Amino acid sequence: MDVKSTILSKYNAKVFKGRQDHLLEVDAGQTQEIAANARAVPGLMTNRGCCYAGCKGVVLGPLKDTCVITHGPIGCGFYSWGTRRNKARGDGEGRNFIQYCFSTDMQEPDIVFGGDKKLRQAIKEAVTIFHPKHVMICSTCPVGLIGDDIHAVAAEAEKDYGITCVAFSCEGYKGVSQSAGHHIANNGLMKRIIGADDTPPPSKYAVNLLGEYNIGGDGWEVERILKRVGYHVVSVFTGDGALADIARAHTADLNLVQCHRSINYVAEMMKTAYGTDWLKVNFIGLGSAAESLRRIAEFFGDQDLKNRTEEVIADELAAIEPDISYFKSRLEGRRAALFVGGSRSHHYQDLLRDFGVATVLAGYEFGHRDDYEGRQVIPRIKEDADSKNIETLTVAKDDKRYRAFLSPERYEELKSTIGLESYAGMIRDMPDGSWVVDDLNHFETEQFAKLLRPDIFFSGIKDKYVLQKSGVLSRQLHCYDYSGPYAGFRGAVIFGRDLTMGLYAPAWKMVTPPWKAGDREGDAANA
Amino acid sequence: MLELTPNTLAERSALRINPCKTCQPVGALYAALGVHRCLPHSHGSQGCVSYHRTFLTRHFKEPAIASTSSFTEGACVFGGGSNLRTAVKNIFDVYQPDIIAVHTTCLSETIGDDLNAYIMELTIPDDKYVVHTNTPSYVGSHVNGFGNMMAGFIRYLADARAAKNNRVAIFPGFVNPGDIREIKRLAGLMSLDCIMFPDQSDVMDRPMTGDYEMFPPGGTTIAEIQMLGGVLQTLALGEFACAEPALVLKSKCQVESDLMPLPMGIAATDRLLMAMSALSGQAVPRELEDERGRLLDLMLDANPYYHDRKTAIYGDPDTVIGLTALALELGLRPRYIVTGTPGELFTTRVKTLLATYGREDCRVKAGADLFELHQWIKNEPVDLLIGTSYGKQIAKAEDIPLVRAGFPILDRYGHSYNPLVGYQGGLRLAEMIASALMDHYDRTCADEDFDVVM
Numbered sequence: 001m002d003v004k005s006t007i008l009s010k011y012n013a014k015v016f017k018g019r020q021d022h023l024l025e026v027d028a029g030q031t032q033e034i035a036a037n038a039r040a041v042p043g044l045m046t047n048r049g050c051c052y053a054g055c056k057g058v059v060l061g062p063l064k065d066t067c068v069i070t071h072g073p074i075g076c077g078f079y080s081w082g083t084r085r086n087k088a089r090g091d092g093e094g095r096n097f098i099q100y101c102f103s104t105d106m107q108e109p110d111i112v113f114g115g116d117k118k119l120r121q122a123i124k125e126a127v128t129i130f131h132p133k134h135v136m137i138c139s140t141c142p143v144g145l146i147g148d149d150i151h152a153v154a155a156e157a158e159k160d161y162g163i164t165c166v167a168f169s170c171e172g173y174k175g176v177s178q179s180a181g182h183h184i185a186n187n188g189l190m191k192r193i194i195g196a197d198d199t200p201p202p203s204k205y206a207v208n209l210l211g212e213y214n215i216g217g218d219g220w221e222v223e224r225i226l227k228r229v230g231y232h233v234v235s236v237f238t239g240d241g242a243l244a245d246i247a248r249a250h251t252a253d254l255n256l257v258q259c260h261r262s263i264n265y266v267a268e269m270m271k272t273a274y275g276t277d278w279l280k281v282n283f284i285g286l287g288s289a290a291e292s293l294r295r296i297a298e299f300f301g302d303q304d305l306k307n308r309t310e311e312v313i314a315d316e317l318a319a320i321e322p323d324i325s326y327f328k329s330r331l332e333g334r335r336a337a338l339f340v341g342g343s344r345s346h347h348y349q350d351l352l353r354d355f356g357v358a359t360v361l362a363g364y365e366f367g368h369r370d371d372y373e374g375r376q377v378i379p380r381i382k383e384d385a386d387s388k389n390i391e392t393l394t395v396a397k398d399d400k401r402y403r404a405f406l407s408p409e410r411y412e413e414l415k416s417t418i419g420l421e422s423y424a425g426m427i428r429d430m431p432d433g434s435w436v437v438d439d440l441n442h443f444e445t446e447q448f449a450k451l452l453r454p455d456i457f458f459s460g461i462k463d464k465y466v467l468q469k470s471g472v473l474s475r476q477l478h479c480y481d482y483s484g485p486y487a488g489f490r491g492a493v494i495f496g497r498d499l500t501m502g503l504y505a506p507a508w509k510m511v512t513p514p515w516k517a518g519d520r521e522g523d524a525a526n527a
Numbered sequence: 528m529l530e531l532t533p534n535t536l537a538e539r540s541a542l543r544i545n546p547c548k549t550c551q552p553v554g555a556l557y558a559a560l561g562v563h564r565c566l567p568h569s570h571g572s573q574g575c576v577s578y579h580r581t582f583l584t585r586h587f588k589e590p591a592i593a594s595t596s597s598f599t600e601g602a603c604v605f606g607g608g609s610n611l612r613t614a615v616k617n618i619f620d621v622y623q624p625d626i627i628a629v630h631t632t633c634l635s636e637t638i639g640d641d642l643n644a645y646i647m648e649l650t651i652p653d654d655k656y657v658v659h660t661n662t663p664s665y666v667g668s669h670v671n672g673f674g675n676m677m678a679g680f681i682r683y684l685a686d687a688r689a690a691k692n693n694r695v696a697i698f699p700g701f702v703n704p705g706d707i708r709e710i711k712r713l714a715g716l717m718s719l720d721c722i723m724f725p726d727q728s729d730v731m732d733r734p735m736t737g738d739y740e741m742f743p744p745g746g747t748t749i750a751e752i753q754m755l756g757g758v759l760q761t762l763a764l765g766e767f768a769c770a771e772p773a774l775v776l777k778s779k780c781q782v783e784s785d786l787m788p789l790p791m792g793i794a795a796t797d798r799l800l801m802a803m804s805a806l807s808g809q810a811v812p813r814e815l816e817d818e819r820g821r822l823l824d825l826m827l828d829a830n831p832y833y834h835d836r837k838t839a840i841y842g843d844p845d846t847v848i849g850l851t852a853l854a855l856e857l858g859l860r861p862r863y864i865v866t867g868t869p870g871e872l873f874t875t876r877v878k879t880l881l882a883t884y885g886r887e888d889c890r891v892k893a894g895a896d897l898f899e900l901h902q903w904i905k906n907e908p909v910d911l912l913i914g915t916s917y918g919k920q921i922a923k924a925e926d927i928p929l930v931r932a933g934f935p936i937l938d939r940y941g942h943s944y945n946p947l948v949g950y951q952g953g954l955r956l957a958e959m960i961a962s963a964l965m966d967h968y969d970r971t972c973a974d975e976d977f978d979v980v981m
């Protein structure tokens with residue numbers, strides 16, 4: 001029996017039907033379709049989180065100049081407090097809200113009689129104690145069910161305190177995964193924040209970094225490189241990010257999209273409203289970082305910038321070459337599986353290739369078909385009941401602020417040469433015979449680990465120890481196991497070091513006690 | 528660190544800042560992991576269980592398995608019955624546990640899902656079980672969720688007509704596998720035949736073998752939970768986690784319980800051993816008396832380093848009460864004792880303890896948060912913090928040594944293997960506390976005050 005049949009054969013008919021289109025073996029050269037962004041099957045241990053986790057946890061949580069109040073019982077706020085490694089340094093005034101957790105800690109009477117009074121009071125207290133310029137409200141499941149009008153409370157707070165206050169109805173039951181929350185957060189930022197401050201950038205070549213959450217300091221490494229070449233980063237969505245900067249995002253010349261899944265809505269909407277072009281980039285991996293830099297320089301078309309880009313790439317690569325060669329010698333020939341939330345499962349394949357590590361399986365926790373197959377499929381994606389419940393914002397051209405950086409001819413030219421406003425998806429970059437699995441669950445993780453026997457399984461904390469206990473090195477690509485950065489040139493060295501460290505940990509060789517050495521061979525033989 | 532926290536305290540009635548508690552379901556999930564071949568199941572949207580599994584895995588550095596009903600908007604409107612039916616079928620088909628322990632979430636509680644009715648209507652395979660408990664996140668804390676899940680197992684399974692047996696039920700409370708192992712060792716040395724419920728040892732502290740087992744050998748068996756109906760007595764450790772299940776067992780099966788604090792420090796461990804001795808008829812053996820003596824020896828040897836050091840203790844009520852008792856025995860001076868879990872019983876218990884040692888000069892608060900604790904500390908500093916990982920922010924901001932104890936500890940390895948309970952746990956804590964204080968002194972003192980011998 002082949003891999004797919006072996007796994008599906010364990011399922012009952014209904015689950016079989018529900019899961020069969022979420023798994024595929026890559027047939028290079030063929031156009032393949034995968035089912036994605038569909039409901040998880042109840043009872044199968046999915047790794048997915050919820051809408052709130054996508055909105056508050058991913059997109060809004062990293063904003064350091066913003067007091068994000070979770071409106072709900074205590075759990076949701078507590079779990080999303082300081083647990084995602086989205087690093088941030090205090091702003092100019094030493095303010096950093098991300099060390100704090102704010103919650104209305106709703107109690108039974110609030111559920112019975114309504115929680116809006118408590119929310120109003122909580123904002124008042126936050127304003128009194130912290131004097132924030134920006135307050136955001138994120139609602140959790142019961143708030144939507146009891147019908148608290150958080151948007152009215154937010155509007156009132158703006159009037160009463162002269163602050164920016166935006167409410168996000170990101171109840172956990174909305175959509176089918178975190179993805180719905182990303183969309184809701186994108187909508188709120190677009191509606192209320194972007195475009196609020198017209199202060200022009202201090203220098204030319206101004207860009208925004210979209211979908212970079214500064215996990216382990218990735219964003220800082222990317223910014224370091226961009227600044228070296230000569231770019232000015234207006235705003236970052238949202239790692240080490242500030243709403244004050246995001247309000248000026250429309251003044252940038254170009255949007256660089258790192259995590260396609262979580263932020264592509266903003267990129268698209270900004271193109272419509274402000275004419276800002278966007279470019280899908282990937283700063284994970286040496287080849288892809290260099291290629292991204294070249295494409296950005298090509299967008300601006302300035303020869304000096306292009307020359308400078310080549311100088312920086314050459315210099316950065318030369319500086320790390322001895323380390324990269326060494327780690328490559330230790331890693332070459334290994335096989336990896338990757339299961340992460342959105343775009344990382346794709347991005348890290350580039351970095352792994354730099355070290356001679358092949359991908360045998362990759363999947364997204366909450367990707368959509370376009371993340372797998374490329375954006376050309378978007379018009380053909382059928383909306384289901386769950387996705388229809390998430391607002392698709394229609395934005396209009398902002399005549400006052402609309403600014404096309406490129407001439408129409410140049411725009412058309414760059415569309416094909418540097419892939420402006422396009423993303424070809426993950427599958428196209430995957431080797432023939434490798435596996436793509438959407439919303440991989442606990443059962444399938446175990447099965448695939450047995451059947452494909454990868455040397456390294458990149459995943460998250462929930463299955464990390466399942467894999468490690470079965471003898472497969474597992475590294476977390478959500479939090480980098482408290483290491484990083486992994487982005488850019490210097491990050492690649494840290495990644496290579498961490499992988500080598502993990503694979504060659506002395507403990508692996510001692511798993512089988514000497515008195516049992518004859519009983520089994522190759523046990524946990526990673527090293 | 529925490530630069531936005533002002534010294535001036537402002538009245539707060541609505542805004543919780545930097546909480547010292549979380550919600551009921553995660554406690555229920557942890558309790559259910561202590562039942563053999565049990566799959567905990569969260570009846571709500573899938574984000575809840577994702578957070579809970581993450582939280583527990585980060586604390587134990589072990590897989591924490593649990594499934595979910597994966598509610599969508601439709602389920603909220605039409606009720607979660609269909610999701611639960613589908614989930615239960617799939618769980619028994621794919622993962623094959625012996626029992627599914629369902630807990631609710633604020634979502635399913637708010638829409639009023641009737642789990643009793645849903646479960647009665649389920650088709651459950653022979654010799655398999657589905658039990659449930661209600662864990663509304665907007666009531667109490669994770670500690671209540673833990674006790675409620677235990678009560679749920681008892682309601683469904685404990686057999687009121689079970690033949691009387693000579694075993695003793697031990698409810699170890701919301702503790703680590705290392706604590707449970709220690710309590711079992713004590714029971715063994717006291718010749719007590721016990722049913723430990725729940726029992727996360729050999730579930731949440733599995734050895735590395737190269738083989739992952741989804742259902743490891745540990746955990747209280749279903750048969751043992753059924754037998755709880757016929758035990759001699761219950762030793763329920765930790766009033767806040769265990770009062771509810773002890774009460775349910777008494778009302779259902781007429782089993783009396785001895786509800787006592789977690790055996791942390793000398794007096795509370797003495798109390799447990801005497802209760803065990805009364806039940807087994809066996810005197811406390813020399814081995815344990817020696818352990819007790821060694822702990823006392825350390826307490827006296829290092830006494831100057833503990834004496835009158837101002838201490839803040841925070842975390843879950845049972846653990847905090849246990850730590851406070853030990854702190855008082857060591858000669859530390861408790862200054863702030865807080866828990867996030869609401870309930871005035873906590874303040875009563877702590878104040879009684881403090882009064883015993885004439886240490887009334889201490890602020891005690893239930894339903895508190897770490898922001899408030901930090902503000903108190905800013906106004907009057909302490910020398911030592913004892914509590915969970917979330918206090919590390921305060922420790923760094925104010926340069927106060929922190930001894931980690933309780934739930935959750937997300938930033939250290941190996942802690943859950945070792946006990947805080949019993950004389951052994953006391954020995955470990957006493958050493959950790961003295962070392963933390965002395966390391967801090969070494970690091971901050973002037974060169975001329977630096978001693979190689981202390």
